[in-house]
């Protein structure tokens with residue numbers, strides 16, 4: 001059976017599946033018309049464009065990744081040694097900035113297109129980086145961290161959205177997962193450079209921070225060669241430009257196929273507009289909570305995002321070197337590389353597994369794994385004598401305790417990265433179209449607000465409740481998250497949008513989705529997944 005026939009057969013089933021609602025059926029037919037263009041090979045340009053935009057992810061990763069090594073190498077370069085609360089402040093200010101940046105980018109993206117917010121992010125990255133690199137006071141460093149955060153938030157919101165819009169449907173999952181891979185790659189590079197520049201003297205950290213300016217400049221330059229999102233161009237009535245942009249992405253497409261694609265974009269824009277124009281932004285947001293099915297869909301995405309953050313991963317990303325120094329490792333910045341390296345390597349694993357095995361089974365296995373690893377880390381800490389007053393080592397630990405801690409942390413990161421790290425972002429596929437934009441923003445806001453909680457309380461919790469207490473807390477959150485997934489997370493792998501809507505109609509749809517998966521096991525998947533931050 002040819003790819004086209006496959007699509008046709010699949011389309012028929014999809015239309016049948018959605019015949020309850022004529023409006024949904026008509027949307028399915030619109031999607032059917034795209035089978036031709038979606039079957040054409042993705043051009044080199046499409047990949048190059050995604051690669052370029054993914055640099056925004058790299059910047060997000062780099063700027064959240066270097067703080068771990070910088071905290072332990074700053075010394076008194078900012079006038080005095082930082083107290084634990086100052087460390088928490090400069091760390092969480094980037095998350096705070098990201099929260100503001102994501103909201104701003106989310107609200108203005110439709111007005112200014114996708115490229116402009118990325119350019120703005122590049123400028124913010126650059127200004128924030130210069131301020132930090134040249135800082136001799138905590139205040140200047142803190143302001144720089146906040147400004148960089150604004151860029152991180154904007155990048156975390158726009159890059160996946162942009163990629164989702166230019167990517168041919170067949171490659172969308174991989175292209176967006178690639179963006180997350182760039183985040184983890186940025187974090188990995190940051191920890192390697194941080195460990196390297198530690199040996200360049202007391203001001204070496206300035207080089208680690210300053211290097212972040214390079215990708216910001218190259219991204220700003222390369223962006224001139226990237227076409228604006230066809231969806232954005234159509235939304236602003238620039239149909240001819242949209243056609244040229246599509247031609248670059250689908251090089252072997254015919255004029256008719258591109259016309260169909262543009263028509264389908266117009267239909268989907270109309271749908272969104274008719275819902276949005278009859279209501280204000282707040283009313284649209286209100287819709288999420290007044291419609292039980294929508295509330296369940298958005299709630300599920302946000303809860304999984306919250307688990308990904310409150311489960312404690314970023315305490316390791318931001319404080320790994322501090323933590324390993326507390327646990328008695330002599331070259332803590334080098335040991336901290338294991339965290340970012342594991343994170344990077346296992347995001348490849350997610351990329352390979354997520355469409356094959358589905359989200360639910362991966363989450364069930366990996367979140368439980370995270371909970372168990374946190375419990376082992378808590379037990380290891382129990383045997384390492386740490387004074388709670390100043391988090392310094394105050395005795396001799398059994399020889400197995402620190403290595404066991406390291407193994408537990410590495411396994412935890414592997415579970416995190418191959419599962420909930422990326423799936424938390426993919427979760428926006430659960431959100432119905434009419435509230436997708438605002439729902440996606442809720443998801444991103446959930447990410448950064450829970451991230452702030454983690455980043456600004458880690459050292460205080462370690463001091464107040466002991467390291468064992470802190471890690472038990474994160475382990476318990478993972479365990480609760482696991483229970484949530486078991487009872488409430490439906491499997492929507494390969495499901496058309498119209499069916500995802502049905503999933504949440506009567507409850508969380510775990511059983512419904514299982515049945516759907518069984519019935520559609522052998523149906524080829526085309527134009528079915530939506531991803532995006």
Ligand SMILES: O[C@H]1[C@H](O)[C@@H](O)[C@H](O)[C@@H](O)[C@H]1O
Nearest residue numbers: 180183184314317343421422
């Ligand atoms: O998906 C990303 C990524 O995995 C990063 O490593 C992590 O720092 C972020 O918090 C997360 O949202």
